[in-house]
Amino acid sequence: MPNVRQGLGDRVLGGWLGRIAGNMLGKPVEQGEVWTRERIDGYLRRADALPLTDYLPEPPTDEIAAALRPEWRACVRGRVHGSCRDDDVDYAILGLHLLETHGFAFTTEQVGEVWLSCLPYLQTFTAERAAYRNLVSGLKPPLTATYDNPYQEWIGALIRADVFGWTSPGAPRRAAALARRDAVLSHTGNGVYGAMWAAALIAAAFTAAGPRAAVEEALVVIPASSRLARTVRRTVCLHDAGLPWQETLATVERETAGLGWIHTVPNAAVITAGLLYGDGDFTRTLALTVRGGLDTDSSGATAGSVAGVLCGAAAIPACWTEPLEDRVRSAVLGFDGARVTDLAARTVALAGS
Template sequence: MQTRYLTNWERVQLELIQAKEEGKDIKDYDEKVKSIENEPYENREKYSGALLDELNNLPVKDDFPFNEPNTLEEIKNNISEFPKMDICIDDEIIYDKIYGAWLGRIAGNWLGQPLESYSMTMGKNNIKAFLIEIGKLPLNEYIDFNLDDKIYRKFRLDNNLKKYSYNEGHSPEDDDINYTVLCLEIAKKYGKNFTSEDVAEAWLNNLPILHTCTAERVAYSNLCQLIMPPKSAIYRNPYREWIGAMIRGDLWGYINPGDPWRAAEYGYRDASISHTRNGIYGEMFISAMLASAYLFDNPIDVINTGLSVIPKESRLKVAIQDVINWSKIEPDWEKCLNKIYEKYGHYNTTHTINNACIVALSLIYGNKDFGKSICLAVMSGLDTDCNAATVGSILGLMIGAKKLPAKFIQPICDTAMTGVYKYNVVKVSDLAKETLNLIKKD
């Protein structure tokens, strides 16, 4: 997690990339940004802010090959179906699935968390080399970081990892769990008709700002300045298509079994306070997948349901469809992964699109094997803890808690730490019970 302020100077450099990815003509803006680099701090911040506003207001070029609407109504007009499925499952089975989803999310997050920063700076090939060095390739369990100093030096690992332990009796705090818990609190307090303004209020009341990152950090800061949704997602926010919203979508799927569109709509309300376009689609995609995971046995069916609720001409949908098509002709998951990096490796390591591709790859090649699936998500690199958490959540819901492998679940001890007010140390089974209660209120 970041612990410092995000300066306008940092943001404007990222905004150049973001604006170009959105299909805007940024001609001459590279030079404009470069021209203020050596200005005194206050002047540089002032000029950077002005450039951020200019870049944000640029129109999308007429020849941009994608159609990426931002409002819910526009999104609805760009999808072909609003899936809803009949679900006849008793409370005991639903509870087992919900409990499995919570545990799966925590286990995946815990597996990927220690390698998150390493992956983003060193890349997937270094993860593979590291796992070979410690005799853990292919990865199939938690990693013991009580390693020789030579390994730490060779792979430039953070020495703080030596303190990383799976014997704490609970999972550690992480934003991937914080937001799922916070969404539970939102649904409990405001009901299923919650608004984006309710989400904003819940953030300010329940989550300290230094527990947020990138897009959420900017949106939080905007909210404190009374810049309300949807402007809170847009104002000087170059992170608006990064992964932050995608990791917040799980709860909306949990509480809408068999109703992917409604889950996606909830995801939209949540995402739109901090994200736009593909950032929003990422949360809708995950929410819808989880709503359908109650009923499907095949991960491809779950992925296709998620795709059905996002615009058909969006970069995200095209990218996920690429992964599906590659997987049909390529039996080797690493070769499929290489195709992802070749075509989508230009995105930031925490962008929605490339990380969603890894989620899809892990689900497809994992083939309903929980351990294999979350380990593929980690071995694939990029945002390892976010992707493994999402994959673990989906597989946990599909399989149910009773069938999850003990080696990943027992260390959790049914206990999680979070940074959310009133949920500092919680029983995972209690979170599952509260989730089930929300379904029964419907």
């Protein structure tokens, strides 16, 4: 494994905190067909919260409150006391448990066994729920991903990838290979490539000079002709051409029309734009990614993970970390109420193994 810059523990903790904070920021507006970029910014303007530098403000009207996800009451400024339970955090915890239980030579079948043992069925969604149902019915991978599963290229596998990046610092190809073994339980095509790309992106962030370099390194691990790779490259090109953030996302939105707000490809564009236009600033990266719309809590979580690794926990502004109170809610068996610092320490131990 390549040499990693000093402060591995701080940067892994930064990844965990960034994932949780980004998830919490995006959770209230997680419904892409309702909460468009324009509507999210309208909410922020009404609340006098642009530029966005903290968790979402209290909704300024009852009408706005009624359109938010019901979890908003525990996710907006002044109401955050530890993290809300969410699958974007559950899968990071479940991945940690998988590696602690089976090591880095785990099989896809063992991923399924861990799900059945530790993850409640009703806390799975879309492709993960289809795969879970297929496991219970006795199917084996890769049939668990393909049988009666219309969600094979949605974002679920991407949100499961972080732990493979955190435990492969500076080794994006290794991270991608681990993420692929996990992803094929429930996904195919761009759904699998999204997990490989996200894991590589996080692994690269430990040694990359900045977000642009990490994005470039992550592209190497997925097929260059895939729609995911082409869309990420397109986002990079528009950024390099000097287009404003809004115009970049509007352009990519037109070019990915019809894929849906939970599909991997358009969400990867939102994450890429957040990282590039955020330019290494943790708060700006989270804010732009969530303001980008679509699957806001998932894309916010992944961008937060990358940004947190890039800067380290000590450099994350306290407004994001102190309300988390160093604890998580989780549906994963045995982990509800876990300390974030403990999860990070266990991840570091794996990274050094």
